Amino acid sequence: xxxxxxxxxxAIAIGGHPADxxxxxxxxxxxxxxxxxxxxxxxYKAAIIAREQQGTTAVGEGIAIPHAKTDATKRAALAxxxxxxxxxxGAFDGPSxxxxxxxxxxDGGDTHLEVLSRLMTILMDIEFRQKLxxxxxxxxxxxxIDAKERERFADEVKAEAAADMEGSVEDTELLIDEVKAExxxxxxxxxxxxxxxxxxRILAVTACPTGIAHTYMAAEALTxxxxxxxxxxxxxxxGSGGTKNRLTKAEIAAADGIIVxxxxxxxxxxxxxxxxxxxxxxxxxNRPDELIDKIxxxxxxxxxxxxxxxxxxxxxxxxxxxxxxxxxLMEGVSHMLPFVVSGGLFIALAFLIDGIAGVPQDGDFGxxxxxxxxxxxxGGFAFSFMVPILAAYIAQSIADRPGLVxxxxxxxxxxxxxxxxxxxxxxxxxxLGGLLAGFAGGYAMLGIEKLCEKMPDSLAGxxxxxxxxxxxxxxxxxxxxxxxxxxxxxxxxxxxALTWLSDNNFGILLGMILAGMMAIDMGGPFxxxxxxxxxxxxxxxxxxxxxxxxxxxxxxxxxxxxIALSTTFFKNRWTADExxxxxxxxxxxxxxITEGAIPYAASDPLRVIPSCVVGSAVAGGLSWxxxxxxxxxxGGIFVVxxxxxxxxxxxxxxxGSVVGMLMLALLKKKRED
Numbered sequence: 001x002x003x004x005x006x007x008x009x010x011a012i013a014i015g016g017h018p019a020d021x022x023x024x025x026x027x028x029x030x031x032x033x034x035x036x037x038x039x040x041x042x043x044y045k046a047a048i049i050a051r052e053q054q055g056t057t058a059v060g061e062g063i064a065i066p067h068a069k070t071d072a073t074k075r076a077a078l079a080x081x082x083x084x085x086x087x088x089x090g091a092f093d094g095p096s097x098x099x100x101x102x103x104x105x106x107d108g109g110d111t112h113l114e115v116l117s118r119l120m121t122i123l124m125d126i127e128f129r130q131k132l133x134x135x136x137x138x139x140x141x142x143x144x145i146d147a148k149e150r151e152r153f154a155d156e157v158k159a160e161a162a163a164d165m166e167g168s169v170e171d172t173e174l175l176i177d178e179v180k181a182e183x184x185x186x187x188x189x190x191x192x193x194x195x196x197x198x199x200x201r202i203l204a205v206t207a208c209p210t211g212i213a214h215t216y217m218a219a220e221a222l223t224x225x226x227x228x229x230x231x232x233x234x235x236x237x238x239g240s241g242g243t244k245n246r247l248t249k250a251e252i253a254a255a256d257g258i259i260v261x262x263x264x265x266x267x268x269x270x271x272x273x274x275x276x277x278x279x280x281x282x283x284x285x286n287r288p289d290e291l292i293d294k295i296x297x298x299x300x301x302x303x304x305x306x307x308x309x310x311x312x313x314x315x316x317x318x319x320x321x322x323x324x325x326x327x328x329l330m331e332g333v334s335h336m337l338p339f340v341v342s343g344g345l346f347i348a349l350a351f352l353i354d355g356i357a358g359v360p361q362d363g364d365f366g367x368x369x370x371x372x373x374x375x376x377x378x379g380g381f382a383f384s385f386m387v388p389i390l391a392a393y394i395a396q397s398i399a400d401r402p403g404l405v406x407x408x409x410x411x412x413x414x415x416x417x418x419x420x421x422x423x424x425x426x427x428x429x430x431x432l433g434g435l436l437a438g439f440a441g442g443y444a445m446l447g448i449e450k451l452c453e454k455m456p457d458s459l460a461g462x463x464x465x466x467x468x469x470x471x472x473x474x475x476x477x478x479x480x481x482x483x484x485x486x487x488x489x490x491x492x493x494x495x496x497a498l499t500w501l502s503d504n505n506f507g508i509l510l511g512m513i514l515a516g517m518m519a520i521d522m523g524g525p526f527x528x529x530x531x532x533x534x535x536x537x538x539x540x541x542x543x544x545x546x547x548x549x550x551x552x553x554x555x556x557x558x559x560x561x562x563i564a565l566s567t568t569f570f571k572n573r574w575t576a577d578e579x580x581x582x583x584x585x586x587x588x589x590x591x592x593i594t595e596g597a598i599p600y601a602a603s604d605p606l607r608v609i610p611s612c613v614v615g616s617a618v619a620g621g622l623s624w625x626x627x628x629x630x631x632x633x634x635g636g637i638f639v640v641x642x643x644x645x646x647x648x649x650x651x652x653x654x655x656g657s658v659v660g661m662l663m664l665a666l667l668k669k670k671r672e673d
Contacts (some may be wrong), residue, residue, distance in 0.1 A: 003078065003119055004146045011035035011079040012138035016099075018087045022577035022599075025049065025066060028101040031079035037103050043072035044103065046584045053598050056090030059217055061134065061286060063123055066088040067102035067118070076115070077103045082133050093286075098129060117237075120216035122148050122482045124224060200234045202226060202245050202295050203255045206236035206284055207262035218261045218284030219245075225288035226508055231296070258303075259284065259297035268303065269400065276303035311364040325439075332394035332438055333532055336386055340535045340633050343382030348378035348631040348642035369648075383538075387434035394438025399445035402464065406445050406472040410437025413480040417488045420481045424431045427488030431536030436487055437480060494540075507547060514548060515555025515620020515656075519612040522559060522594045523600060530555070535633045546629035550643065551620035553592055554628075554653055557618050557636055559612035560589030561595035561653070562660025566668075569661065573668040578603075589657075592636035607667040615660025622652035 011031045018024035024047055033041045047068035051057065058064040064087075079101045086095025092584040102116060122128055128148050135141040172483065202419055206218040219235035226233030234251060237244045249270070252258070257275030260266060261284025268276075277291055277300045294300045326504075350372040359368030388411035395407025414433025416425030429436070448471045517530035534552035537545035567574050567582025574582070578600065588596030601608040629644030642645045 002146075002149055003115060003122075004142055004149065006076055007078040007080060007142060007145070008035045009138035009142060011037065011077065012141050012667070013081040014135060014138060014141065016081040016083045017085060018083060021052075021087060021089050022575070022581075024064075024081070024083070024087050025052070025101075026088065026100060026249070026577055027064065028079045028081055028099060030080070032073075032077065032101065032103050035077065035079070037074055037077035037079075038072060039074055040072040044068060044070060046581070047072060048101070049581060049584070049599065050596075053596070054074065058089040058091035058096050059103055059120075060091050060093045060282065060528045061123075062091075062095070062097045062129070064091065064096035064099045065102065065119070066099070067104070067116070069104040069106060069280070071105040071106045073105045075103075075105060078115075080323060082135070082141075084133065095209075098123075098132060102157050117216045118149070118153065118583035121220045122152055124217060124220045140218065162224045162669045178321060185629045200232045200251055200254070201256045202231055202233045202259065202292060203251060203257075204235040204259040204284070205238065205247070205262060205266050206235055206281060207266050211450065214548060215281065218281045221288045222259060222261070222291070225292055229289075229292065229293060233292070238262070247639075257300055259291045259295065261285075261291070271303050274303055275300040277301075292374065328394050328397040328439070328442070329435075329532075330528065331397035332390040332392075333528070335393040336390040337535070339382045339386045339389055343379040343386070344538060344632045345635070345639070346375045346379030346382065348379075348639065350379065351631065352642045379608075384415065387415050387431060387437075390431075391438035391441065393433040394435070395442035395445065398439070398442025398451070402449065402468040402472060403442045403445045405469055406441035406476045407471060410441045410476040410480050412435075413437065413477070414487070417484060418477075419485050423477075423481065427485060427492060429484050429487035430540065432491050432494075433480070433484055433487040436483060437476065440479050440483075441472070441476045444479065445472050448472060491540075494537075500621055507544065508624045511547065511551035511615040511624030512621040514618035515551045515558075515623070516613045518552060518555035518620075519559045519596060519597075519616035520609065521611075522598050527556070527594060538631065538633060543627075543629055546631055547624050547627070549627045550630035550632060550649065551623050552632070553630055553636070554619045554623050554649065554656065555616040556594040557589050557592050558616040558652060558656045558660055559586035559594055559601075561657040562589075562612060562615045562664065563597050563600050563608070564589065565657055565661040566664040570665045570668075572670045573665060591639040592634060604668065608664065611667060614663055615656045615658075617656075619652050619656025623649060626652060628652065 011034065013027060013031055016024075016027060018027055025045065029038075029041060029045045032038050032044065038044050040096070047070040048066050051068050052066065056064075081095045081099045083099065086097045087099075089099070091094040100119060122145075125148070131144045132141060135144055194220040204219065204222045206215050206222070214518045215237050219237050223233055223235050234247065234249045235245060247258075247270075252274065254269055255274065257277070258271050260268070260271075260276060261281050262278070262279045270390070275295055275298065277294045279287070279291060279344060347366065350366040353372040353375065354366055354368045357369050357372070359372075368378045388408050391411025391414065392404050392408035395403035397403075399406075406432065411434045413423075414429045414437050417424050417428040417433075418424070445468065452467060455463070455467075514530045514534065517526045520526040528553055532551045537548045545640050564582050564585035567579045567585075571579050581599075585596045588594075597608070597612060601612070624649035628644050628646075628649040630639070630649075631644075632642055640650065
């Protein structure tokens with residue numbers, strides 16, 4: 001499907017003047033609505049805003065491409081706007097003046113991604129972008145795009161024309177044959193050129209977290225830079241629609257080197273022994289010639305998969321040690337959370353069932369009926385994998401695949417509390433032991449790989465399948481048996497300390513601190529640290545640990561609700577767009593999606609963030625004071641039936657949200673408009 005098939009004149013605004021990002025979004029949504037592309041305008045707008053909260057869709061070079069896939073749209077469609085004065089859309093290189101907004105239905109497959117890929121490809125042409133900015137009417141804007149598509153994608157355009165032709169069968173077949181002949185000719189030319197050049201000299205892999213704009217722009221920029229210099233270059237895209245243009249073993253073997261322009265993990269082991277440069281996706285867009293020079297000149301480093309090295313001298317733009325450790329931890333946490341969430345909900349359901357059945361709240365609570373016992377047992381199975389999965393994926397993030405078995409076994413030993421005398425278990429070290437197993441196992445495996453570097457090449461084949469697993473298992477067994485008992489003591493001490501804090505009313509302070517941390521950066525490192533601590537404490541299974549989880553979740557629910565309340569009752573503190581989007585935060589807050597507050601915090605951090613932190617801290621402290629407990633690590637209002645002291649929990653939530661709202665009213669100035 002072509003771009004001009006998705007873009008109507010009614011959905012194009014020439015010479016727009018949006019005051020800010022929110023205004024630009026509102027105008028583009030209005031264009032979609034005017035063109036009849038939407039089922040529900042407000043729901044679509046909310047989906048666009050939710051996507052922006054994950055990270056700006058501005059891609060640099062003066063371009064922004066907001067997008068959303070939702071059932072609020074009738075069909076795959078585009079809206080466009082030129083803004084000569086530019087609008088601050090959060091791009092790294094300045095204002096955005098050319099904006100395209102994509103609307104895609106939930107059941108539309110990957111059509112919108114294919115069109116986006118095509119859009120990214122042609123927008124890399126500076127002259128083309130200039131023509132679009134100079135267009136005087138929507139019709140001229142469409143004609144410029146149509147001409148560019150016919151030039152850049154001539155084969156596809158002709159093939160589509162052949163398929164849609166309503167003339168005679170003979171004419172249609174003739175045109176299809178013509179297209180096939182042209183394709184065959186071009187393919188032969190490409191194969192001849194590739195043969196002459198002995199394959200692609202440089203290969204590239206591009207990827208970004210969302211797998212849309214930056215992925216395709218980086219691929220196109222690198223490919224065009226290679227063509228301009230007469231250097232055959234092939235780019236693999238790891239987009240949200242899957243991996244396209246995948247590199248083959250033969251191409252990798254024959255290439256001079258590989259450029260990895262990615263903001264997320266990609267498959268790296270296949271590049272073992274090759275010159276590799278690793279950079280951010282944005283560098284693939286902005287510095288293609290420089291990256292190609294590093295390969296051509298041999299300046300790039302040699303990647304060794306066995307070492308788990310990240311590849312080249314251009315290693316992730318000089319990340320700090322703390323940032324790397326944080327990323328390793330988040331890799332483990334992201335894989336652990338599904339086990340925690342599902343297992344926690346099953347266990348919570350077991351307690352709910354026993355509560356309804358009138359089972360005494362003693363040591364057998366949660367297994368008092370056959371149904372509750374079934375739920376608690378299955379939930380326990382999921383929980384039992386929590387620590388081993390955490391450790392396994394931390395270790396794999398550090399040492400690649402060889403670290404997986406080491407981390408998994410180390411994490412399992414942590415759950416047992418293995419010692420030299422009792423390898424079957426003594427004092428479980430739980431979550432803390434899992435962290436130790438993951439990091440110690442990962443770095444131990446890197447050390448083992450380093451020691452094996454000088455082994456004869458004839459033994460290289462057995463490293464992965466024998467030497468690494470054997471040495472790694474021995475190393476982690478010694479580490480966990482030696483250090484694990486001390487971690488177990490700390491784990492037990494933490495449990496006793498939490499019980500003491502709870503019994504002596506000091507737990508209120510802990511609840512306030514953890515809840516306040518949830519509101520500091522709303523999804524950032526402070527938020528994640530508090531949440532990881534809360535979910536980790538669930539494994540202790542004590543009332544104090546459940547109180548911690550309750551304080552953590554309520555702290556994450558308050559910021560969006562406080563902002564929603566403020567936009568409802570103190571309208572003169574907010575812009576028209578902020579007031580219009582405010583009600584969405586009721587839903588996000590009640591669903592425990594703290595990120596709903598980010599746009600408001602970003603626009604006025606010095607007033608919004610302190611207000612949210614104070615509101616969350618009040619709610620967290622009250623939750624602890626009321627003795628509220630939570631065994632489910634997520635769910636917001638939807639898991640209230642399984643919250644201990646649910647009524648008072650809602651009171652604490654309301655109180656914290658109102659405090660946050662009042663602070664916002666006090667700190668934010670009234671707007672003249």
